[in-house]
Amino acid sequence: MAIRTATIHATLRLLLLLGVPAIALAADADADDPPRPDAGKPVSFLRDVAPILVRDCIACHNAKKAEGKYAMTSFAQLVKGSTSGDGPTIVAGKPDDSNFIDVLLPDADPRMPYKLDPLPEKDIDLLRRWIAEGAKYDGSSPTEDWAFVLHKTRAVKVPAAYPVAVPITALAFSPDGTRIATSGYHEINIWKTADGTLDRRIPGLPERTHAITFSPDGKWLATAGGDPGQYGVAKLWAVEAGGGLKAVRDLSEATDVVFAAAFSPDGKTLATAGADRIVRVHEVDTGRLVVQAEDHADWIFDVAFSPDGKALATASRDKTAKVFDIARKESLATFPGHGQPVDSVAFSPDGKTVASAGEDNEILVWTVGEEPKQVRKIGGFGGAVFKVRPSPDGKILAACAADGTVRTFKADDGKPLHTLKGHTDWVYAIAFSPDGKTLASGSWNGEVRLWNVADGKPARTILAAPGLPRAK
Known part of the structure; x- marks a missing residue:
């Protein structure tokens, strides 16, 4: 596949967010x-x-x-x-x-x-x-x-069988690792990791889902997404016995897309952010808004809690990443080291550094403080880095990019471990299984690939489009 530049990526993302459809799935x-x-x-x-x-x-x-x-x-x-x-x-x-x-x-x-x-x-x-x-x-x-x-x-009729695949913009493993939830068209879809078959479909969501995340205790699932330029929402779901989901409440409603959602380490709060530039933190049990902050000058693409749950890191289209003190409701650090929009952030296990990545095709690791300092640069990507995520034990850092690759690194020094090749399109989303042994990645062409973390070898490929047969 020819390498696609960050400029092309930015243009297509704009079209995506303005509502230019990737597919015409149904009349609504x-x-x-x-x-x-x-x-x-x-x-x-x-x-x-x-x-x-x-x-x-x-x-x-x-x-x-x-x-x-x-x-x-x-x-x-x-x-x-x-x-x-x-x-x-x-x-x-x-x-x-x-x-x-x-x-x-x-x-x-x-x-x-x-x-x-x-x-x-x-x-x-x-x-x-x-x-x-x-x-x-x-x-x-x-x-x-x-x-x-x-x-x-509005009620949207989702077809029983997709005529074409949709981009995978979000995915997450179930708490027991036996299923993986992926973004769909006005729905999320749950697939069995053992054989890649469809387990169930969860309708009632906006056009695009940009974040899917389970709470640490496995009792809740949160989604974030929207209809570009018109409506955005984070939804909270209760995880039922057998893996079913029950809608509980809508949070962070906005007139544009909500891009990010993250549970606190204790699972008691949920942080969200999106195109309205506002970070919101809600109590999970009650839905009560406990924090609302607007510190970025442009859309916020990602949020991540610190390991102690006291701070939030954010990634923005304004080319900065920030760390925000939740209790004091004030900024702790603004990192200006990126020259392009920042798509993703992740804390180190000790909470002293943050890894951020974006459309300058690299991961930057920097210290948390009034004057953050860059301590490491991880390059080698052939396109924008859309997501950076730590393994459950914090020892491995994984990233996915517009060059169609997924890469893993040692979290403590940034040394490369494996380059996972197989996707033929941009890779937008990644997630570790709860035991850290499997890494999932989702791409623009609707593919979800599962990889063995230990050796970087492929384990399974799922075409995450209900009813769409895989080309022979």
């Missing part, structure tokens, strides 16, 4: 042709109108990008119209007096959606009918972000 709430309401049934804003606006309007009229000074992601803003003072956009009961309809007509100048195909006549008729019926909002509050509500509550 924002499909090209939303279902029409029955003739005798009132038009619902959330069910009928909102999918049209998501498809054709809010990309240019949202809180971050309000073309024409018009943001429409709250109902109050949608009705009021532009902040430039042109008057109300929607006049309830009077579609002919509503500028919202006028600018959608084929002969409008300018016509909306701007520089795109005009809305189908049936969509304009539906919007006209909704306004004629009173332009009512059927959410909780006219000031809430209805796009957020829509993505949180």
Whole structure:
């Protein structure tokens, strides 16, 4: 495989986060042709109108990008119209007096959606009918972000069999090591490590899952992910007898993707972070938010607890890694040694150093303190290093990269142990089994590979796409 540069990786990650789909798996709430309401049934804003606006309007009229000074992601803003003072956009009961309809007509100048195909006549008729019926909002509050509500509550039909594989952006071994959970499309999938067969599918998740992690005692599982640019959430699941999962609560809801989740060493708290640049720490038993901190200037891709649970390390697109004191709610260290976005962080077993890695194609090990000092550099990667993870005993450091390899090193001095070759695409996710004897890696093309840690030899390959036959 030709080596792909960090620049290409960054471009594709941006497309990924903006919602450009890797595959078209199923029709969902924002499909090209939303279902029409029955003739005798009132038009619902959330069910009928909102999918049209998501498809054709809010990309240019949202809180971050309000073309024409018009943001429409709250109902109050949608009705009021532009902040430039042109008057109300929607006049309830009077579609002919509503500028919202006028600018959608084929002969409008300018016509909306701007520089795109005009809305189908049936969509304009539906919007006209909704306004004629009173332009009512059927959410909780006219000031809430209805796009957020829509993505949180929409039902997505996941196909019984995937037509193509999806990138593996997260994976984790079960507490007993007999199963491995992998990211899917609006779901996570559980596979048996003994033979690679599918054990079960867990639906009800956002489009992409970026983190899967079990609590140290094996009683909980946390996932983090989202619908890029629209909705993000960390979910807490109770692990049931036999390996089943029961959804308990949603945490850290945001209007963009939640990338990271990590349990504290005692399993009592869960830390999350994502595109909103906020680190949150919740009590696991109650869901109570105990810490909220915003110290990075850009997205946070990874979080890791120190061995004593008193500090958090973070990795950010702002090209820094940080260490945060949880009790005092203040920064302990900012490491500026990376020249590119930082994708991953991990503490050493004694908590005195942190290993961070990212799109400068290397791992840097540095001391925790007011003036962190680099003590080691681990190079040799042919692309961005997406994840760095320590073994359960802390003696081995594993990393995966855009060059399609997984590498292991001695944690105390950085000396290389094994280079695990076999993937033919970017390797995004890695995880050690609880006993530290097996390492799992997941790649962009949907493959999960299991490796023997002792000798670096392959043990099993799983195509982690339910119902998709492996090419012969």
